Amino acid sequence: MRRLVILGSTGSIGEQALELVAAADDLELVAISAERRWERLIAQAQQHGVRRVAIADEQSAQLARAAWDGEVLSGPEALAELIVAAEPDLVLNAIVGSAGLAATVITLSEGIDLALANKESLVVGGELVIELAAATGARLLPVDSEHSALYQLIASENGQPPGTIERLTLTASGGPFRGRRREDLEAVTVEEALDHPTWQMGGKISIDSATLMNKGLELIEAHQLFGVAYNDLEVVVHPQSIVHAMISLADGSSLAHLGYPDMKVPIAYALHWPQRTKLELAPLDLEQLGSLNFEAVDNEAFPCLSLALAAGREGGTAPCVLNAANEVAVAAFLDRRCAFLQIAEVIEATLSDAEIMQSYSFETLIDADRAARATAAEHLVTLA
Numbered sequence: 001m002r003r004l005v006i007l008g009s010t011g012s013i014g015e016q017a018l019e020l021v022a023a024a025d026d027l028e029l030v031a032i033s034a035e036r037r038w039e040r041l042i043a044q045a046q047q048h049g050v051r052r053v054a055i056a057d058e059q060s061a062q063l064a065r066a067a068w069d070g071e072v073l074s075g076p077e078a079l080a081e082l083i084v085a086a087e088p089d090l091v092l093n094a095i096v097g098s099a100g101l102a103a104t105v106i107t108l109s110e111g112i113d114l115a116l117a118n119k120e121s122l123v124v125g126g127e128l129v130i131e132l133a134a135a136t137g138a139r140l141l142p143v144d145s146e147h148s149a150l151y152q153l154i155a156s157e158n159g160q161p162p163g164t165i166e167r168l169t170l171t172a173s174g175g176p177f178r179g180r181r182r183e184d185l186e187a188v189t190v191e192e193a194l195d196h197p198t199w200q201m202g203g204k205i206s207i208d209s210a211t212l213m214n215k216g217l218e219l220i221e222a223h224q225l226f227g228v229a230y231n232d233l234e235v236v237v238h239p240q241s242i243v244h245a246m247i248s249l250a251d252g253s254s255l256a257h258l259g260y261p262d263m264k265v266p267i268a269y270a271l272h273w274p275q276r277t278k279l280e281l282a283p284l285d286l287e288q289l290g291s292l293n294f295e296a297v298d299n300e301a302f303p304c305l306s307l308a309l310a311a312g313r314e315g316g317t318a319p320c321v322l323n324a325a326n327e328v329a330v331a332a333f334l335d336r337r338c339a340f341l342q343i344a345e346v347i348e349a350t351l352s353d354a355e356i357m358q359s360y361s362f363e364t365l366i367d368a369d370r371a372a373r374a375t376a377a378e379h380l381v382t383l384a
């Protein structure tokens, strides 16, 4: 039995992971956490026989305590207490945003293997997170579909001489606004932006997919996870989301990872690694698909990808600032406080104001994140 903790269990990834846990006979769920949806969290705990939960929002935690006789942790140390007390073999971090960094750090510091959906952890503190995993020997298993695909493809070349893998390619669906010009994006609504053509996801990542910031965050994630230079990483738009990633090899061959877009596949891979597990999914039907299309990214209509790449190349605290500004701008867009194209403007203005530090600690990252959020909020006011 593998003892599992799911952080962010009430979210899109969290709920899908719970379905997989219910169907698996080798996973024992020992603790779960959420931000504030306590009723859903308690229902999950009851359904899965979990006796210990953490809730970030204090008021929601109090309501949960009044309604349930299990252990409800809250406060700044809640996640650390939860993880240590649960003694898991594996933690799934499915929290959204830089709020997930602390959970990544706690898990890896304890030497516990981490299934990481929270890509923002690697964007904000990539070098430190990777160093921490190496120091404690904890394994980092990516849940993001492209990175799960790359992880598997790279593993298939294990034992080959250095330099065998020359290039990594991540595919992007292009989001709901693929094919539109910049001027066609001025008046797009929240509903249109949330209407993703191939993936069903939480609100923040759906907007990131519409701006292509998601692919920018994923480039930084891939750079950190696989230690590959930005020059050797590329993005190609692939509207069907069937090819998730590809690696190009020294002998002229390329290996790709294919499947219908379904997050259960990469989640299950991370939860069961190194075993593959049986999922009741339709096999890929190439005849029915007929054709797969690929096209270049329109960087003028979708400037967030270039902003992320530039921040990644700059390094230091630049990706942390980029991510914080993006979180503030996306929240404002979802709240209808800013227009779609202003998301990129807020990020660019925040990055140009920020003092980027090349060397940093987890504490400096928290400061840089906080400062960037304040600057981004000011830019939102100026733009309004």
Ligand code: NAD
Pocket: 007, 008, 009, 010, 011, 012, 013, 014, 033, 034, 035, 036, 037, 056, 094, 095, 096, 097, 099, 117, 118, 119, 120, 143, 144, 145, 199, 200, 201, 202, 203, 204, 205, 263
């Ligand atoms: P979501 O918004 O559906 O769920 C987020 C979860 O995080 C919720 O359970 C929420 O309670 C919890 N949470 C939020 N803020 C928190 C805080 N301050 N403290 C503790 N918990 C908090 O998000 P999602 O779509 O499931 O995405 C989760 C992560 O997985 C993100 O980093 C996202 O980029 C990544 N991811 C998601 C998908 C997808 O298909 N949804 C695909 C690839 C990667």
Ligand code: MG
Pocket: 144, 145, 146, 147, 218
């Ligand atoms: Mg992805």
